[in-house]
Every structure is written in C-alpha cells, then in structure tokens.
Amino acid sequence: FKSAEKAADLIDLEKHKGEHPRMGATDVIPFIPISGVDMKDCVKLAQELGRRLGEELGIPVYLYEEAATRPERKNLADVRRGQYEELKTAIKDPERKPDFGPMKMPRAGATAVGARPPLIAYNINLDTGDIKIANKIARLIRGSGGGFKSVKALGVMIEGRNLAQVTINMCNYKEAPLHRVFELVKIEAARYGVNVVGSEIVGLVPMDALLDTADFYLRLEGFKKEQVLESRI
Incomplete structure (x- = not known):
C-alpha cells in the first residue's frame, strides 16, 4: 500500500512513455502463494488491498486472475487493454468499470491487483x-x-x-x-x-x-x- 501511495505521488502517466504495456504508476500487484498460504488466502489479500487503494488513494482497481470478479478480467492483458491512454476514456464505460475506486482516471493511472501462481x-x-x-x-x-x-x-x-x-x-x-x-x-x-x-x-x-x-x-x-x-x- 505504501509503495503504491508513493508511486502515485511521484509518477505522472501523462508524461510517461515506454515499450512495455502499462495502465498505472503501480501497474500490477500480484499475490502469490509460496508456503503456508493457499490461493484463497491470496485472493482475500488482493480484495483487501484493492479496496484500500480505491477508497483511500482514489486509484481505480481491477481484480485479475484468480481474484477476478468476471471471466473477461482473468487475463491481465485484457484488463490492461488500451493502456493508460485509452483507459482514460474507456473507464467511463460500465463494461470497464473498476472493481474498486472511481470511474475516472487519475494521473497515476489504474492498478491491477490479483492472485496467481508464480510467474x-x-x-x-x-x-x-x-x-x-x-x-x-x-x-x-x-x-x-x-x-x-x-x-x-x-x-x-x-x-x-x-x-x-x-x-x-x-x-x-x-x-x-x-x-x-x-x-x-x-x-x-x-x-x-x-x-x-x-x-x-x-x-x-x-x-x-x-x-x-x-x-x-x-x-x-x-x-x-x-x-x-x-x-x-
């Protein structure tokens, strides 16, 4: 949470260009079960963090992979489609409504939070x-x-x-x-x-x-x- 908060303070997506697809200053946060936890635990953590990012920082959050709330949001590439530049407008579409946070794009962009196996x-x-x-x-x-x-x-x-x-x-x-x-x-x-x-x-x-x-x-x-x-x- 603190890392995402700092990134939102320092990074302006309006001034950012790069090779790799991205939609936010904190682009993606995955929770990965390694030992002592299972995927359900990671899904719960993803939901809790996503809610905090949306409510406390005003960052649009999309849950993906095992934490996805819709089948079409399971794939990160589909969630990130259009990147920051297109999502600024598309986020107003009910189909692209974030799981948490506002239906408008701040300069820090949006964040995907999910649970998945090791990548x-x-x-x-x-x-x-x-x-x-x-x-x-x-x-x-x-x-x-x-x-x-x-x-x-x-x-x-x-x-x-x-x-x-x-x-x-x-x-x-x-x-x-x-x-x-x-x-x-x-x-x-x-x-x-x-x-x-x-x-x-x-x-x-x-x-x-x-x-x-x-x-x-x-x-x-x-x-x-x-x-x-x-x-x-």
Missing part, C-alpha cells in the same frame, strides 16, 4: 534490429496465437543495443517449461536467419523451473531437488 518474466534477445521478427515469434509462441496456453509474449527493442527482444510472461512454468519456450524461439528465429544471443530472467524464479531446465539440457538421471547443496543447509 516467470523471461526475455530472449535476438541478433537482429528488426522488431517485426521478434513480434512474429512472439505471436507464434503465445497462447492467443495458438502457441503455449500459459505464455504471453511480445516483441520489443532494447535501447542502445539495436537488438530485438521477445519479452515473455510465463504464467505456468509447469505447463510450458523454460527450456521448451527457449527452444521454440530458437527454432523460429532460425527460420528468419536470426540467432538467439542471450536471455534473461527478470526478478525471482522458482527453483523447480531452473532444475527442470538443467535436467533437460544435462539429461540428468534420477536427479532430485534434495541434491542441491543450498537446499540442505
């Missing part, structure tokens, strides 16, 4: 400055394009490096593991005569996701998580 933010860099290639690959691998159901992706440019990037949100790494996504991007890039020059994980990642990747590439036999040194300390 992996994963970017794959290509040795091309052609963003059209990155967008074509992104379209093929994401669920809305007939690819991995739990994958969202788009093409962006990396400023200062003249590299196109496929930026990916992996919403369920058990359904679509890191290595499967990486290999598919490699295959599709090769069709355009392009190579993968690197990849990056943004933020935190579940250990199991990395162990699955190591298992795939190293062809480990009978390996268990308990064999990881840090897990025994």
Whole structure:
C-alpha cells in the first residue's frame, strides 16, 4: 500500500512513455502463494488491498486472475487493454468499470491487483534490429496465437543495443517449461536467419523451473531437488 501511495505521488502517466504495456504508476500487484498460504488466502489479500487503494488513494482497481470478479478480467492483458491512454476514456464505460475506486482516471493511472501462481518474466534477445521478427515469434509462441496456453509474449527493442527482444510472461512454468519456450524461439528465429544471443530472467524464479531446465539440457538421471547443496543447509 505504501509503495503504491508513493508511486502515485511521484509518477505522472501523462508524461510517461515506454515499450512495455502499462495502465498505472503501480501497474500490477500480484499475490502469490509460496508456503503456508493457499490461493484463497491470496485472493482475500488482493480484495483487501484493492479496496484500500480505491477508497483511500482514489486509484481505480481491477481484480485479475484468480481474484477476478468476471471471466473477461482473468487475463491481465485484457484488463490492461488500451493502456493508460485509452483507459482514460474507456473507464467511463460500465463494461470497464473498476472493481474498486472511481470511474475516472487519475494521473497515476489504474492498478491491477490479483492472485496467481508464480510467474516467470523471461526475455530472449535476438541478433537482429528488426522488431517485426521478434513480434512474429512472439505471436507464434503465445497462447492467443495458438502457441503455449500459459505464455504471453511480445516483441520489443532494447535501447542502445539495436537488438530485438521477445519479452515473455510465463504464467505456468509447469505447463510450458523454460527450456521448451527457449527452444521454440530458437527454432523460429532460425527460420528468419536470426540467432538467439542471450536471455534473461527478470526478478525471482522458482527453483523447480531452473532444475527442470538443467535436467533437460544435462539429461540428468534420477536427479532430485534434495541434491542441491543450498537446499540442505
């Protein structure tokens, strides 16, 4: 709550431009069950925080994923549709009415608050400055394009490096593991005569996701998580 309050004080979306879709200074707040809590607990937390942001800060709040109040708001991309610029007008439409807060857009924008499984933010860099290639690959691998159901992706440019990037949100790494996504991007890039020059994980990642990747590439036999040194300390 305090972070969102400070962001609302400091960030003016009227003056903000960027590559990544966004609709608010505090764009999205997910609650993720790790240990000692379940998804129902996280949904309750999302509802409580959403109500406070709306009532105390006057920020329009949309509940998404497991906390969504409507099926069409489960997908964050649908909630964020049009971004800040279009939502300023669309928010007056009853169909886009926020779950909490006013039906008008402050300069700090709106916030999506939800509950979901762990998400992996994963970017794959290509040795091309052609963003059209990155967008074509992104379209093929994401669920809305007939690819991995739990994958969202788009093409962006990396400023200062003249590299196109496929930026990916992996919403369920058990359904679509890191290595499967990486290999598919490699295959599709090769069709355009392009190579993968690197990849990056943004933020935190579940250990199991990395162990699955190591298992795939190293062809480990009978390996268990308990064999990881840090897990025994």
